[in-house]
Amino acid sequence: RIESNLVMFVLFAQVSDPVQHSEGMNKYTSYRVDVRPPAVNPAEQPQDVMLNNSAFSAVLRRYSDFLWLYERLHSEKAGAVVPPLPEKQPVGRFSPVFVEDRRRNLEIFLRRVAVHPELSDAKCLDNFLRADDMTFQVAKNAKGEIILASSTMNMAISPKKENSFKRWFAEAKTSISGDLVRSPDDDLFEEIQRYVHGLDTQMRNVSSQATGLVRKGKEIANGLFEFGLAFNLLGQSEADALGDALSKMGETSDRLSVLSADHAEKEMSQFEEPLQDYIKTIHAVKLALQRRHEKRLSYSTCLAEVESKQSALAKLRATPGQDAKAYSVEMSLRRAHEASHVAQEDFAAVSQRVLREVDRFKREKAEDMRRTVLDYINLQVEYNKKVEEIWATLIPQLERVQLDSNSNAMMPPSQPPPQPPAAAPVPMQPNQQMPPNQNMLQSQQIYTTANGTTFAPAPMSDQIPPPFAAPVDPSMLSVQYRTPPPMQGL
Numbered sequence: 001r002i003e004s005n006l007v008m009f010v011l012f013a014q015v016s017d018p019v020q021h022s023e024g025m026n027k028y029t030s031y032r033v034d035v036r037p038p039a040v041n042p043a044e045q046p047q048d049v050m051l052n053n054s055a056f057s058a059v060l061r062r063y064s065d066f067l068w069l070y071e072r073l074h075s076e077k078a079g080a081v082v083p084p085l086p087e088k089q090p091v092g093r094f095s096p097v098f099v100e101d102r103r104r105n106l107e108i109f110l111r112r113v114a115v116h117p118e119l120s121d122a123k124c125l126d127n128f129l130r131a132d133d134m135t136f137q138v139a140k141n142a143k144g145e146i147i148l149a150s151s152t153m154n155m156a157i158s159p160k161k162e163n164s165f166k167r168w169f170a171e172a173k174t175s176i177s178g179d180l181v182r183s184p185d186d187d188l189f190e191e192i193q194r195y196v197h198g199l200d201t202q203m204r205n206v207s208s209q210a211t212g213l214v215r216k217g218k219e220i221a222n223g224l225f226e227f228g229l230a231f232n233l234l235g236q237s238e239a240d241a242l243g244d245a246l247s248k249m250g251e252t253s254d255r256l257s258v259l260s261a262d263h264a265e266k267e268m269s270q271f272e273e274p275l276q277d278y279i280k281t282i283h284a285v286k287l288a289l290q291r292r293h294e295k296r297l298s299y300s301t302c303l304a305e306v307e308s309k310q311s312a313l314a315k316l317r318a319t320p321g322q323d324a325k326a327y328s329v330e331m332s333l334r335r336a337h338e339a340s341h342v343a344q345e346d347f348a349a350v351s352q353r354v355l356r357e358v359d360r361f362k363r364e365k366a367e368d369m370r371r372t373v374l375d376y377i378n379l380q381v382e383y384n385k386k387v388e389e390i391w392a393t394l395i396p397q398l399e400r401v402q403l404d405s406n407s408n409a410m411m412p413p414s415q416p417p418p419q420p421p422a423a424a425p426v427p428m429q430p431n432q433q434m435p436p437n438q439n440m441l442q443s444q445q446i447y448t449t450a451n452g453t454t455f456a457p458a459p460m461s462d463q464i465p466p467p468f469a470a471p472v473d474p475s476m477l478s479v480q481y482r483t484p485p486p487m488q489g490l
Helices: 047-051 063-076 096-114 123-130 133-140 161-177 186-237 241-318 323-399 438-443
Strands: 012-023 026-036 057-062 146-149 152-155
Touching: 012 096, 026 063, 026 096, 026 123, 057 063, 057 123, 063 096, 063 123, 063 133, 123 133, 186 241, 186 323, 241 323
Parallel strands: none
Antiparallel strands: 012 026, 026 057, 146 152
């Protein structure tokens, strides 16, 4: 079932390489759409998918082609919740920022459709992903009446404009009169409509408040920048330690300004944009309910047409000579019965599809909202921790600023580095002699007298009297310190 259910295995779709084209006055941007099977273990992947080249495709599509796919999905799979498509923008649609943003949103749209349980097997999706340019243009120009499968085409005859106008007029008449067919699920669908309407109102309120928070976050970032600039100028006017501390305050505000701006961008991408996307999904649910109402209106119109033809046929049969007209009306009545039978089956199928989609929407809503709120809380916790750390680094710098006797700001003198503690003296053991002083041993000298006696004089510090001591009489000195008398007869 590769041909009909290709997207069962294709979970990776990429939109890339936007290129601008100009054809006379017409200018547009094309995107490369690549589709390939998921990167799984080759042993687990079906062999026919691995060997089939049709599982891989690369085509060029423009925004109008994505819009065609979006509209055809609503037609082929009426009642399905079709993922939202990025909106048109008549101004600035060729700027690099807008082109990249549209490319990203188109890729998200295509991936959501590829994994959608109700849309993944749509023929229009198969044509969009694999058809060549000529085949794809034929499919687009078919006005919804040509369904392509591979290279073959099954063409259905489009109804005439007159019949389309008559059907529109009949449906409008039925809608105005309010004679709609009743079904057992009408009460359930009315409850769903009330639920979706209330959810849309509340989500728009939350989204509006989130947008206000993001805007205030950006204003806080700008305010911190101006605040830091003012403190920098104030610090330059002070030449003492207080000026340095004020400049530090300005630098801290600048850091907080950058942090707040980055935080506001994260809030917008991780909280505001998901909420806006969720509102678009709610609108898609409303469109699915609207498709069910349209099918109900068509079925009611078919029933009203059957009743009208039955009444006309009864009158013709009661009138003599109207056999030919009666036969014509009878054939028309048969066709009306067939049309009403088809409309009934279509209405029942769309109703069941809407119920499945609403049930899936509620399940996914709970998980999406839980994840979005948790991401927002973690984002706030991380941001406030960083803010606290930045402010905490500034407190010690301001606390070191002191005032002198003249009320001038000054920094406390730097403390000298601590000296290592002195070693404790070793206690003397009994019968232990003091070690000799090396300096004293080096300064001692050995003298020899005239009779051969040797002696060691006391250290010089002991020989030299202090400056305030009285002069010593030479006769009191020892013999070896006396000045020798002058030699006579020389």
